[in-house]
Each structure stands twice: as structure tokens, then as C-alpha cells.
Amino acid sequence: MIAGDLPHDVKSIHEHYGEIVRVGPDELSFTNPAAWKDIYTKDFLRPYTHRDKPPGKDAENLISASERDHYRFRKVLAPAFVQSSEQEAVVQSHVNLLIDKLRRAVENDEAQEGAVVDVLKWFNYTTFDIIGDLVWGSSFGCLEAVRYHPWIQVIAQFKTALIVGATKYYSPLDTILTMITPKSAMADLMQIWKTTEEKIAQRLELGPSHEDMISHMLDPKKQSSAADFQMSLSEVEINSMLIVVAGSESVTTVLTGIINYLLRDPSKLQVLVREVRSTFQSNEDITGLSLSRLSYLNAVINEGLRLCPTIPDGMRREVPKGGATIAGHFLPPGTVVSIPQWSSYQATSNFHSPTLFAPERWLEGFAESQYSKDRKDVFQPFSLGPHNCPGRSLAYLETRLILAKMVWNFDLKVPEDAALPEWETQKIYWFWDKQATYARISHAGKRSVASQ
Numbered sequence: 001m002i003a004g005d006l007p008h009d010v011k012s013i014h015e016h017y018g019e020i021v022r023v024g025p026d027e028l029s030f031t032n033p034a035a036w037k038d039i040y041t042k043d044f045l046r047p048y049t050h051r052d053k054p055p056g057k058d059a060e061n062l063i064s065a066s067e068r069d070h071y072r073f074r075k076v077l078a079p080a081f082v083q084s085s086e087q088e089a090v091v092q093s094h095v096n097l098l099i100d101k102l103r104r105a106v107e108n109d110e111a112q113e114g115a116v117v118d119v120l121k122w123f124n125y126t127t128f129d130i131i132g133d134l135v136w137g138s139s140f141g142c143l144e145a146v147r148y149h150p151w152i153q154v155i156a157q158f159k160t161a162l163i164v165g166a167t168k169y170y171s172p173l174d175t176i177l178t179m180i181t182p183k184s185a186m187a188d189l190m191q192i193w194k195t196t197e198e199k200i201a202q203r204l205e206l207g208p209s210h211e212d213m214i215s216h217m218l219d220p221k222k223q224s225s226a227a228d229f230q231m232s233l234s235e236v237e238i239n240s241m242l243i244v245v246a247g248s249e250s251v252t253t254v255l256t257g258i259i260n261y262l263l264r265d266p267s268k269l270q271v272l273v274r275e276v277r278s279t280f281q282s283n284e285d286i287t288g289l290s291l292s293r294l295s296y297l298n299a300v301i302n303e304g305l306r307l308c309p310t311i312p313d314g315m316r317r318e319v320p321k322g323g324a325t326i327a328g329h330f331l332p333p334g335t336v337v338s339i340p341q342w343s344s345y346q347a348t349s350n351f352h353s354p355t356l357f358a359p360e361r362w363l364e365g366f367a368e369s370q371y372s373k374d375r376k377d378v379f380q381p382f383s384l385g386p387h388n389c390p391g392r393s394l395a396y397l398e399t400r401l402i403l404a405k406m407v408w409n410f411d412l413k414v415p416e417d418a419a420l421p422e423w424e425t426q427k428i429y430w431f432w433d434k435q436a437t438y439a440r441i442s443h444a445g446k447r448s449v450a451s452q
């Protein structure tokens, strides 16, 4: 994991040895679709070594919590993740700001050939601003300032530890890493906690009536059931931060990956452009509901989630007392099991031409095509069961709006003097180590022709 190769190595092992492989003394990895229900919808817990708390914070978070606390947190948070028109309005405002800023970049280009932009950076600005606004009621202001907020720069260094503590996989290494972490980095992190506490204190002054995710965590009346489902202030702090990190990185990953694949295959980009531009007369017509009906757009997003899974490695769980049967095999208690999404979605046993970017495989009309034997039940990008992703609807809303508005407003192509990163060979340190992804964007041309 430290070299960024572990999920790639596990993929190679699966390619050689099949759907069930041993990846550690007591650890098995599965790419068989049946394993999803057997592992993730049952009472399997995260192994103790994968329940992490970031340095300097003792309150439990969604990842570190016992099942009891986890259940309480999810109960409190559930209403915060219900889609609403207010939530869409917040998302729309930031996506429109992204489009405005990019339009200005195009207009400022003296050569009139369009602007060359790093989409990774712009998507990061947008997703952080959106999630900051939705969780804490105030955006990070990255789009406005056209630069990262210092909070995000420091968090980027610690995001891995925050989400899952992957280095715990090798316990001695974890200790060494803590020892060699520069003092300045720890000081930066402590500063981040301080800024977070201040942000929350400012937010508290607004009171629970201000509609954001924190309002649901603070005000029992907003919670889905009994008032005894509550969170302490320190739990609110750490969990809101975890949601900010989980909800930004993931959406940026899938969007950057999709643009990469579309730029590599302009014929697919053209199909998407035609669908979006022929459906909408203006940027303002583009809404979450209308986009949920666009078949090619949604096929592109599914294919992006398949080829660029935001958690490519296995989400490890432990077989409970008494043992359990997984994909038809009985395993003793204590065995660590997982489905690595990167290996599963690249397996020829699951998908026809798995490395190919083929949105068509998700279209209904293609049921009789070469993709008809794809085992689509292995595709669970948001996981299943009690620890599944609570941000799924929001993730689809953001991804659809950003992608659709990008292709409605701009023509995109690979700049003459820049090469696209090869998505599939990028390092994976729990998350993809995404490289800058440059696109030349210019004002959308020939909307009427595109819509014919």
C-alpha cells in the first residue's frame, strides 16, 4: 500500500488464480458477485486494525465506531442525506460558478483557441465548495479564489488516515510512520482541528434552523426518530469532517476519470454531447431530475464508476463467531474478507472487454450485445449493507450536473502539447493518486447541429 501498488498487485493475483485468492495469512479476496451479499449485508465488522481515529481526536467517527455507535450515527445522519430542493439549489449554485469561472478563462484566452485547464483541480474546488456548504453552511471559497483553501491542503496529507488508516494494515509501519511524521505536519494538523472547531462554533451561532447537515446532527427534532439518538459536539466535529473528505474526493475521482476516458475516445464524447445539447435549451434547464432520465449520460457515469472506482482496494471485514459461508465456501471466524472493486470490475470473468470504456454496456438496448453476459451484480460502487455510502444520491446529483453542464457549455479536447495521464496505471494509496488532467475547453459550438 505504501508503494501505491497493492490493489494493482491484488488484481494481478486474481487474474492468475481466479475469483477467490489468499492475500494475507488470514485474508481472502473475492471477485465473485455472490460475495457482496455474503460479506457486506451481514453482521461482519471492520477488522479492529481498520477502525481508525486521526491523531489528536478521540471522539468516535463512522469508521472507528462500535456497531452500536455506528448505528446511532447513521440514524442521526439519515435525514441529512435525503435529497431536497434546497440541497440541489446549493449544488447548482456552485456548479454554475464553476461554469462562469471556466467561461471567463476561455474569454481571457488571447489566442482565441480556448483555455487549457486542469479539470482535476477545478473539480476538486467545486466538490469541496459544495460539501463545505452542505455540511457546515459555508463553502471553502475555492472557486471564488481559484485556489485551494489551506484546510484542504493539509487535509489532503491526512485523508488516507482519516478515512480508513490503511497503514494499520501493517501495524509496525503505522507506529514508524507516526514517529517519522514531521513535527510541522502534526502542527499543521492541530491547526486544522482548531480551524474546524472555529468553523463549527461560527456555525453554531446560526442555530439549528439554518438548513445544512450539521443542523440534523445538532437538533434532535430534525432526527429521524427518538431524541436519545444524539451526537456529542466532538462527534459532530469529527464526523462532519469525515463527510467533507469522503464527499469531495470521491466525486472528484469519478468526474476526472470520466473526462479522461471521454477525451481518449472522442466518439463517445460526441454521443454524450449530442444527448445533452439536444435535450436542453439553456444551462438553467439542466436539473437533477431531468438528468436522471438521460440514458447515455447515466451509462457514462456507471462506466466511470466501474473503471475509476473511488475505493479501488478491498473494504475489509472479519468473519464473525461461528464462521460463515461466502460465495459457497465455509470460512472460520476471524478470517478477513473483502471484494476489491478495482480487481472485480477489471476481471474478464465479470465483464466483456473489461478495460474498454464502453458506456453501451449499461444501455438497455444492448442487452443482446456482446455485453449481455456481463455480471452486473458485481457492480456495487456504493457498497451494500449498514456501512454503505450514505452520499449516493448526492454523488449522482453532483456528478450528473457537473458533467452535463461541462459538455453543454464547452467543447473539450486534449491540448496539443499535453498528454493525458493513463488512468489505469496511476498509483493507489487507498484513493487514486490522481494526476493533473489537462483539457482544452472552448465555448460550445454548433448546438443546433449537435442536436440534429
Ligand code: HEM
Residues within 6 Å of the ligand: 062, 063, 074, 131, 242, 243, 246, 247, 248, 250, 251, 254, 305, 309, 310, 311, 315, 381, 382, 383, 386, 387, 388, 389, 390, 391, 392, 394, 395
Ligand atoms: C461517486 C461518489 C461516491 C462513491 C463511489 C462512494 C463510495 C463509497 C463506498 C464504497 C463506501 C463504503 C466504504 C466502506 O465500507 O469501507 C462509502 C462510504 C461512505 N461515504 Fe461515499 N461515495 C461517494 C460519495 C460520497 C458523498 C458525496 C458523501 C457525502 C456527502 C459520502 C459519504 C460517505 C460516508 C460518510 C461513508 C462512510 C459510511 C459508513 O461507514 O457508515 N460519499 N462511500
